[in-house]
Amino acid sequence: MATALRLSFRWVWWWAIVLMAGLVQAQAQPIQVTDDRGRTVLLPAPPQRVVSILPSLTETVCALQQCQRLVGVDRFSNWPAAVQALPQVGGGIDPNIEAIVALRPDVVLVATSSRGSERLEALGLKVVALEPKTHADVQRVLGTVARVLGLPPGDAQRLWHQIDAGVQAAAQSLPAGVRQTRVYFEVNRAPFAAGASSFIGETLTRLGAQNIVPAELGPFPKLNPEFVVRANPDVIMVGDRNFAGLTDRPGWSRIRAVSRGQMCVFSNQEADTIIRPGPRMAEGARLLADCLRRYAQP
Structure with missing residues (x-):
């Protein structure tokens, strides 16, 4: 009987070794993704050291429960709070190439508009460029980041369903009068x-509001201030960092939203939540819904 037990133990031990070897091999499988530049990026194994130079990508990594892989972020990444303790490597327009290289990242996540990608690649680093601008883009980028990290597709799918359900819940919380509300959302004071x-416009549409900036002008167009005067929105939404001087622009005192004081000025923290196309989109939708509820037509 003792001999049989020893043999049984050996078989169990052998199968445990085989299973562990298979798991390690699976984890070390090469990963191939196509980024938003249309470039194919091949990673020899799931990256354990990640640098992110776009706040929404930083937040996506953390929302996928992989914050511990981040070793550096851009100066604007501030959520979740833990990333504020990481080394900062500049921003999209002025990345600190030397600092990034010194962190020895397995992959660098950047926006397609970020500078320095070619230089980083020339230095031998893997670069994945992603820049979501619509709801569909956010869903796609969640899936791409999950693949880059070697995670199962279900992780990104579950996260997207939570985001989408949160946006829908915000929409369902609003009264019918919101559908008569014409909105102007200023992203930057250029304007x-x-x-x-x-993605912000799509959220406003799902909430039932009418955006004064038509789709044919593009996702984030630069406007002639007179365009807003002529459109005469009912509600203006803007972040606090961009609010200074807005009401002093020529003719803007005649805008219905300004003359009636129907303006939502979001704190910097709230504005960050709203303008970042990533895992906090549902929270951003709730902030927009709170503003619309305040000024909804009876």
Whole structure:
């Protein structure tokens, strides 16, 4: 009987070794993705050291429960709070190439508009460029980041369903009067606006509001301030960092939203939540819904 037990133990031990070897081999499988530049990026194994130079990508990594893989972020990444303790490597327009290289990343996540990608690749680093601008883009980028990290597709799918359900819940919480509300959302004081085809515009549409900036002008068009005067929105939405001087623009005192004081000025933290196309989109939708509820037509 003792001999049989020893043999049984050996078989169990042998199968455990085989299973562990298979798991390690599966984890070390090469990963291939196509980024938003149309470039194919081949990673020899799931990256354990990740640098992110776009806040929405930083948030996506963390929302996929992989924050521990981040070793560096851009200066604007501030959520979740833990990433604020990581080394900062500049921003999209001024990445600190030396600092990034010094962190020895397995992959660098950047926006397609980021500078320095070619330089990083020339230095031998793997670069994946992603820049979501619509709801569909956010869903796609979630899946791409999950693949880059070697995660099963279900992780990204579950996260997207949570985001989408949160946006829908915000929409269902609003009264019918919101559908008569014409909205202008200013992203930057240039002024750049969130058009109907942007992810912010799509959220506003799902909430029932009418965006004064039509889809044909593009996701985030730069406008002539007179365009907003002529459109005469009922509600203006803007972040606090871009609010200074807005009401002093020529003719803007005649805009219905300004004359009636129907403006939502979001704190910097709230604005970050709203303008980042990523895992906090449902929270952003709730902030927009709270504003619309305040000024909804009876």
